[in-house]
Amino acid sequence: MASATGATLIEDFLAMLSAERGAAANTIAAYRRDLEGAEELLGSLPSACAEDMKQLGAAWRDLAPATVARKCSALRQFYGFLLDEGVIPADPSAHLPRPAARRPLPRILDHEQVAALFAQAEDEARADSPAPLRTLTMLELLYGSGLRATELVSLPLSAVPRDAPFLTVTGKGGQARMVPVSGRAAEVLARWVQLRKSGSDFLFPSGKSHLTRVRLFQLLKELATRADIPAAKISPHVLRHAFATHLLEGGADLRVLQTLLGHADIATTQIYTHVDSARLVGLVNERHPLADRTLSD
Structure with a gap:
């Protein structure tokens, strides 16, 4: 060489x-x-x-x-x-130069905004009309399983779980991983599978292929507007960030979160510790072996 x-x-x-x-x-x-x-x-x-x-x-x-x-x-x-x-x-x-490029903290939705988004989507999907039910299903998988936009829209029908509550997802670099599907997401997913047009290998078919990322962005922003949430605050990645941050708030382990998100390097996952720093400080104060001891002890 x-x-x-x-x-x-x-x-x-x-x-x-x-x-x-x-x-x-x-x-x-x-x-x-x-x-x-x-x-x-x-x-x-x-x-x-x-x-x-x-x-x-x-x-x-x-x-x-x-x-x-x-x-x-x-x-x-x-x-x-x-x-x-x-x-x-x-x-x-x-x-080579070593610029101090500071990675921005991810934008997320708070719990109230997520609740408002789901309330709007669930209300619109009650009649089992295809388009609203598809939007609700995608919302469940973005926020409930932390999928990336490309991972979501390109899901094959074969990825839908039959017995085990997991989806098989192909992430960055062609790496496959298993992501959990909540009970409520599984119910919505089952409704969508029954209602979607047959004849396509994709879970979210569109034309001869699958729904595009651009159309996914549009659908989410339109839903946010109807839920009185600024459209600028919504994107598939914002929902993925909310999934990760809210799990961390609930006590999820960082290594588990790394697996769920499909991060090759845990340094990528660690950005969420800045978002939830208050909980981490409280965790040290509560769980450290010296937490109950005073200086006089």
Whole structure:
């Protein structure tokens, strides 16, 4: 591999990400853009040195910190790959900039807003009309099981549980996981399966394929407006955040939450500890072995 070109090495690196780490297609595409963009600036990534890394930092000066952080992450992983493969003798990526990109806390709905959203959806679905019942079913799975938008709309009919109260979901990078379905969600799901049009392999069919993410966003925002909740506060991901935060408030373990959400790294899940920091402080005060002891003791 030592004589391979920069373009070939980028392809080899991306193939490794896909095969060994199960990276999603969007991640592969983003890394490709970042690496090819860096090579356009430097001429050759494998032969780049520390000064070249500083040059990249200067070229990215006007970009958002989060964008720079992503580009740097792509390059650090790429150079780590080249080092492991024996293509380069030393890793120059230590000289890349380290922007302090602060991850924003997720937007969530409070319990009252969630209740209002469900009350509206349940009221509209009482007559078992297909469209309102479909919306209620999707709402149950977004908030009740914490699914991502893409995971939800692309669910095959075969994922619907028969005996066990679980859905089989294919998440990022093609990774499958089991997510629980509550008793109430199972009831709504059963009603929808009986009412939906037959002949499609998807749980939420639309035309020759499945419902789109864009249409899912639209349906949720329309429902929120009818429930007197600002449409800007609603999205599938906001409902997923509410699922996670409200579970944490109820005492769920962070590792369990990581499994339910399908996070590869628990660091991604830990953002919810900032949302529910008050409960965590109370938990330490109540459960720590020294909680009942005073300084005089």
